[in-house]
Amino acid sequence: MKEISGGITSAKGIKASGIHCGIKKAGRDLALIVSEPLAVAAGVFTTNRVKAAPVLLSQELIKSGKAKGIIANSGNANACTGKEGYKASKETVSFLAKMLKTPQKNILIASTGEIGKPLPLHKIKTGIPTLVKELNEDGGKNAAEAILTTDTVAKEAAVEYVYDDKLIRVGGIAKGSGMICPHMATMLAFITSDISINADLLKKALKKSVDKSFNMITVDGDKSTNDTVFCLANGLAGNSIIDKTGKGFQLFQEALNRVMISLAKKIVEDGEGATKFIEISVAGAKSISNAKKVALSIANSNLVKTAFFGESCNWGRIIAAAGYSGVDIDFSKTSLFLDGYEIIKKGVAIVDKKSSEVERIMKKKEIRVLLDLGMGKKKGTVWTTDLSYDYVKINADYMT
Numbered sequence: 001m002k003e004i005s006g007g008i009t010s011a012k013g014i015k016a017s018g019i020h021c022g023i024k025k026a027g028r029d030l031a032l033i034v035s036e037p038l039a040v041a042a043g044v045f046t047t048n049r050v051k052a053a054p055v056l057l058s059q060e061l062i063k064s065g066k067a068k069g070i071i072a073n074s075g076n077a078n079a080c081t082g083k084e085g086y087k088a089s090k091e092t093v094s095f096l097a098k099m100l101k102t103p104q105k106n107i108l109i110a111s112t113g114e115i116g117k118p119l120p121l122h123k124i125k126t127g128i129p130t131l132v133k134e135l136n137e138d139g140g141k142n143a144a145e146a147i148l149t150t151d152t153v154a155k156e157a158a159v160e161y162v163y164d165d166k167l168i169r170v171g172g173i174a175k176g177s178g179m180i181c182p183h184m185a186t187m188l189a190f191i192t193s194d195i196s197i198n199a200d201l202l203k204k205a206l207k208k209s210v211d212k213s214f215n216m217i218t219v220d221g222d223k224s225t226n227d228t229v230f231c232l233a234n235g236l237a238g239n240s241i242i243d244k245t246g247k248g249f250q251l252f253q254e255a256l257n258r259v260m261i262s263l264a265k266k267i268v269e270d271g272e273g274a275t276k277f278i279e280i281s282v283a284g285a286k287s288i289s290n291a292k293k294v295a296l297s298i299a300n301s302n303l304v305k306t307a308f309f310g311e312s313c314n315w316g317r318i319i320a321a322a323g324y325s326g327v328d329i330d331f332s333k334t335s336l337f338l339d340g341y342e343i344i345k346k347g348v349a350i351v352d353k354k355s356s357e358v359e360r361i362m363k364k365k366e367i368r369v370l371l372d373l374g375m376g377k378k379k380g381t382v383w384t385t386d387l388s389y390d391y392v393k394i395n396a397d398y399m400t
Contacts, residue, residue, distance in 0.1 A: 007140035009047030010171035012236035016139035018146030021127025023075035028146035029383040034069040039232035041067035043205040046227035048100040052079035065199035068106035079225040088119040108172040121243035144173040145384035176267035213260035273390030284373040291380030297325035305387035311362040333374030
C-alpha cells in the first residue's frame, strides 16, 4: 500500500471541479464531485443537536445507499435558516440532478461557512452549469480549494494497493481549521474509491475510520452544525465484490484509515492560529475508551494548549487535565514523557521543568506527549494544536 497523488479524483471514474460563484468575495466557493457510474454511498454527520439544512437533507438522501454526486459550498453554512434554508438545499439538489440527468436521491449536499445567513441560491444555480462543464479527472485540487473557509491550505490524500489482482485506489479531500472537536469537527471530508463493496460494509468501514481519524482531533473543543463525511465506492476497480469482513475488507479498512488519518492530521496542522502540532498519547489504560477520554481531556485544556504556545513545560496542567477526565487514575503509577524524554516517573518529577532538554523540546513545532497511566495495556492517541493569540484574533474577526 502506498501514498499517491491525485486526491479525490485518483479513483477510476471520479471527476471533480471547483469554481467561484460569488458566495465568497474571492476564491473558489462551489465544489462538485461526480462518480461516472452510480456509486455505493455512506455518510457520517455532526452530533450537534442543531444541524444545518444540508445535513438534515443529506441524512435523508444517504438512506438510499447510492450516490452519483456531491455538491458543496463554502462561505455560507445554511444553518439556522429555517424552512427557507432547507428549501434552498433541496432546490440546489434538484437543479444539479437535472444537469447530471440523475434522480434527486442520487445527489448529496454539504455546506460550510457563516451560520445564520440565507443561502444565495441564485448564485449557486448560476454557477452549477459551469461547475458541471468543468468536471474533469484533474479537478480534485479545485474542489479541495472550493470547500475552504478559514483554512490556509487545501487538504488532499490518496493511496493505492492491490487486491484480487486489481489495483484499488482510495482518495479524499477535507476542510477544517477551527471549531474542531470530536463527533466531529467544523469539517467536511469527501472520500472516493473504485473498490467494489456492498453498502453495509462501506458504512461500517467509514464509521470505523471516522472514529480513528476525525473523532481523534481537536483544535478548540467546539462542535459544528455542519460536519459531514461522505464516502463513495463505484466498483470500477473490477475486484470481486467485498460482502464480508475478510482480507479484502481489512485491506480497504487500512487504506481508508490511512487516507482519513492523513486528512485529519492536515486539519490539525492547519488549525486556526496554530504554531504547534501536538500528538497526545495515553498508554497503560484499562480500556481504549479510558485512554481516549484522558487524551481528549488533556488536548482540550486551554491551559495545556496555552502552555505549549508559550513553550512552557508546565506539566502540572497536563496532569490536572488527566485528573478531571472522569477516568480513575492512580498518580503514583503515572509517568509522563515529552518526545520520549521522561519528565515524571511513577508520580515523581525526575527532570527540572527548565532543563535544557525540556526547553529544546518545547520549542519544536511538533511535539509528542505520552502519559502512561500504568494501570493496563490499552492506548489512545489524539492530535491537537496549541492556542495562540492569532486564534483569538481570527475568531473575533470572523464575521468581518
